[in-house]
Amino acid sequence: MLAEAPPSVNRRHSCGCRSYAWYHSWGEGDVVTKPPYEITSHTADIGLVIRGTDMAELLVNGGYALNAIQFEQPPLGRDISREIRVESTGTDTLLVDWLNELLYMFVGEGLVFSRFKAMDVSGASAVLLCEGEQYDPSRHAVVRDIKAATYHMAGVRCTDEGYEARVILDV
Incomplete structure (x- = not known):
């Protein structure tokens, strides 16, 4: 006892x-x-600061930032097109949920995206058009295995230039 x-x-x-x-x-x-x-003690996290003139650009730039951290070279193919809908509880969590959706598409469906276009962003929801291709280890060398985008210290704020977000990636 x-x-x-x-x-x-x-x-x-x-x-x-x-x-x-x-x-x-x-x-x-x-x-x-x-x-x-x-x-x-360990360092198993990567912090990101992402900027955009509006929430739509912020989400798009988040997709590119994820690629820059995850792959040696950014994916280039555009054979596959997916419309991804993200519903969240607030603007602070929308970016985290979006990045986790991209990670799911990579791990769960084997898709890597090379282009992102925000179709509709309002409040805590977004629809983005993503173009990419099937993951091929010979062309898409993974340099960091990202487990998840975390809600820890996540936040979006307005600046003179638009929006700035901070998010921590668990690697």
């Missing part, structure tokens, strides 16, 4: 998280042992 660790054994790691001593109750008093986990 696990007992509650007293506050005195509560300490902070260099990464800022808290570590608690591992307490086991065996009937003869509490025994402190090493916890069955380790907390390690």
Whole structure:
């Protein structure tokens, strides 16, 4: 049975998280042992700042930014055309949902896109026309495996030039 660790054994790691001593109750008093986990530091994220004169251009530029990070050379083919609809809960999350949809199209359907055109962007929804081709490892060398765009610290703000968004990619 696990007992509650007293506050005195509560300490902070260099990464800022808290570590608690591992307490086991065996009937003869509490025994402190090493916890069955380790907390390690890693850099598994890439931050992006994306700009556009309006939300439509911001989403389009987000697609190109994703390609620039993911592939050694940007995809060029335009054999396949897809209309992608994205519904979100707000403008801050619309970009994240759009990038995750592109990642799904790559992983789930094997599609890489070379061109993006915003057809309709209003509020927290968007329709974009994407042109591309089937993924071919001989032509589309992946330099970073991107797992997801995250909502952590995601945001869109208005600037004098238009819009600026920040998003973190989990790699």
